[in-house]
Amino acid sequence: KAGVTQTPRYxxxxxxxxxxxxxxxISGHRSVSWYQQxxxxxxxxxxxxFSETQRNKGNFPGRFSGRQFSNSRSExxxxxxxxxxxxxxxxxxxxxxxxxxLFFGEGSRLTVL
Amino acid sequence: xxxxxxxxxxxIILEGKxxxxxxxxxxxxxSNLRWYKQDTGRGPVSLTIMTFSENTKSNGRYTATLDADxxxxxxxxxxxxxxxxxxxxxxxxxxxxxxxxxFGKGTTLSVSS
Numbered sequence: 001k002a003g004v005t006q007t008p009r010y011x012x013x014x015x016x017x018x019x020x021x022x023x024x025x026i027s028g029h030r031s032v033s034w035y036q037q038x039x040x041x042x043x044x045x046x047x048x049x050f051s052e053t054q055r056n057k058g059n060f061p062g063r064f065s066g067r068q069f070s071n072s073r074s075e076x077x078x079x080x081x082x083x084x085x086x087x088x089x090x091x092x093x094x095x096x097x098x099x100x101x102l103f104f105g106e107g108s109r110l111t112v113l
Numbered sequence: 114x115x116x117x118x119x120x121x122x123x124x125i126i127l128e129g130k131x132x133x134x135x136x137x138x139x140x141x142x143x144s145n146l147r148w149y150k151q152d153t154g155r156g157p158v159s160l161t162i163m164t165f166s167e168n169t170k171s172n173g174r175y176t177a178t179l180d181a182d183x184x185x186x187x188x189x190x191x192x193x194x195x196x197x198x199x200x201x202x203x204x205x206x207x208x209x210x211x212x213x214x215x216f217g218k219g220t221t222l223s224v225s226s
Contacts, residue, residue, distance in 0.1 A: 041218075042202070042216055042217065042219055043157075043202065044216070045214055056213070101159055102147075102159065104157045105156050107155075107156055
């Protein structure tokens with residue numbers, strides 16, 4: 001059974017640009033959640049989608065947005081990039097909502113110059 | 114305020130030795146507590162998930178304990194191996210309107226030969 005797939009694995013952007021990250025969950029999983037990981041703050045919850053609906057949202061500015069498609073694949077978008085957005089962005093899937101077991105992807109490492 | 118604190122921040126041990134990592138939380142209402150292992154540059158992998166009624170749970174050489182009264186958990190690693198070198202993250206799930214996951218900042222374990 002394939003795991004959670006995140007693309008791209010690495011990317012470099014400059015301030016002011018925008019970026020879109022993609023996450024394909026484990027087959028059959030309907031929940032996808034996104035996290036930002038930085039050395040200073042650790043893992044921080046961004047948002048969770050279930051059946052194409054955002055069910056939960058963390059404390060991040062509106063520049064961070066996401067969506068989920070009917071096949072459960074999810075994308076997150078960050079607009080007007082800032083240096084502080086440099087981080088590892090992790091996606092996790094679960095069969096139900098995030099109260100259940102999470103399966104993480106390998107992450108997308110974003111560097112903002 | 115919901116918080117998860119882990120100690121120590123980092124730890125170095127010799128291969129073959131045992132070690133114990135600590136997690137204290139102030140999360141309410143409590144749903145479950147999870148331990149994840151994260152290798153450098155990889156996504157976290159679940160080690161254990163414990164609910165309120167579970168005191169101990171093992172996964173191979175990893176044994177997690179939970180004291181819901183004192184709101185403390187520990188992760189004990191027996192007969193450490195070089196491959197145990199990783200970050201160990203404690204995560205507490207709060208059962209509220211929309212499940213919230215509160216992450217600790219992790220303990221970085223280095224096992225040397």
